Amino acid sequence: TKNKYLSLILFLIITFAASAIGGFTTSVYKEPWYSQIILPSYNPPSWVFGPVWSTLYVFMSIAIWKAWDLTRNKQLLKIIFYIFFFNAIWSVIFFGFHNIGLALVDLIIILFFITLLMKIYYKISKTSFYLMVPYLIWTSYAFILNTSIYLLTKKIFWDNFYTHSGGDALIFWVVFPRFCFCPWTFRLAFWWAVAGVSVFGCVEQALFGI
Numbered sequence: 238t239k240n241k242y243l244s245l246i247l248f249l250i251i252t253f254a255a256s257a258i259g260g261f262t263t264s265v266y267k268e269p270w271y272s273q274i275i276l277p278s279y280n281p282p283s284w285v286f287g288p289v290w291s292t293l294y295v296f297m298s299i300a301i302w303k304a305w306d307l308t309r310n311k312q313l314l315k316i317i318f319y320i321f322f323f324n325a326i327w328s329v330i331f332f333g334f335h336n337i338g339l340a341l342v343d344l345i346i347i348l349f350f351i352t353l354l355m356k357i358y359y360k361i362s363k364t365s366f367y368l369m370v371p372y373l374i375w376t377s378y379a380f381i382l383n384t385s386i387y388l389l390t391k392k393i394f395w396d397n398f399y400t401h402s403g404g405d406a407l408i409f410w411v412v413f414p415r416f417c418f419c420p421w422t423f424r425l426a427f428w429w430a431v432a433g434v435s436v437f438g439c440v441e442q443a444l445f446g447i
Contacts, residue, residue, distance in 0.1 A: 241306060248298040248305075255321035256294055259328030266332045277385040293372045300368035304361045316354045323347045337387045344380045351376060 301317050304310070323346050331340035351373050358366040 244306070245298065245302045248302045249295070252294045252298045252321065255325050256290065258325040262328045262333045270335055271332065274386065275389040277382060277389065280382060289375060293375060296368040297372055300358065300362075300365040303368075304358055304365040308361055310357075310361075313354070313357065316350055316357070320347060320350045320354065323350070331383075337383065337390060341380070341383045341387055344376065344383055347376055348373075348380060 297317075297320075301313060304313055323343050327340055327343045327347070330336050330343055351369065355366055355369050355373065358369060
């Protein structure tokens with residue numbers, strides 16, 4: 238029993254240590270750039286992120302701990318490592334390099350690994366599965382935010398659409414619920430489509446400065 242709870246403490250330490258990389262990058266490089274870009278109306282205030290992420294990290298640690306205790310499946314450790322890695326470098330890409338398009342691709346990769354991990358959890362421990370649901374919801378919300386910011390910074394049709402017609406609220410309240418409950422095949426196709434657009438935008442920006 239003692240070793241069992243020591244492993245939980247170890248998972249908590251690893252989880253919060255991985256998040257420290259992103260937290261450091263955010264604190265150093267976030268401003269003044271973040272205050273100067275156009276944000277959607279449903280962007281949460283800065284004080285929300287700390288408590289939310291702390292809660293999610295605790296839930297994730299307990300989830301992997303319970304699943305690991307039941308199976309000792311090393312594949313779980315690999316997947317959670319990938320999630321920690323891409324979660325940490327999102328802050329580096331977004332706040333450090335100010336590359337919104339590439340950060341969007343990173344979120345798609347995170348969502349892929351989250352759903353893969355939850356699929357495994359569902360067979361092992363329902364508790365672990367449900368503990369990951371808040372993280373999936375929050376990351377999906379981050380995906381919508383990242384997409385909105387990406388479109389807003391493009392300075393094309395979306396600029397007037399968001400500013401004058403409340404298009405950002407329309408995307409969140411109409412597209413997001415339907416996205417959550419649509420078939421998995423559509424969601425996968427949607428992620429790949431967005432990834433393609435994002436990569437193209439990054440290449441375009443790198444080559445032509447657009």
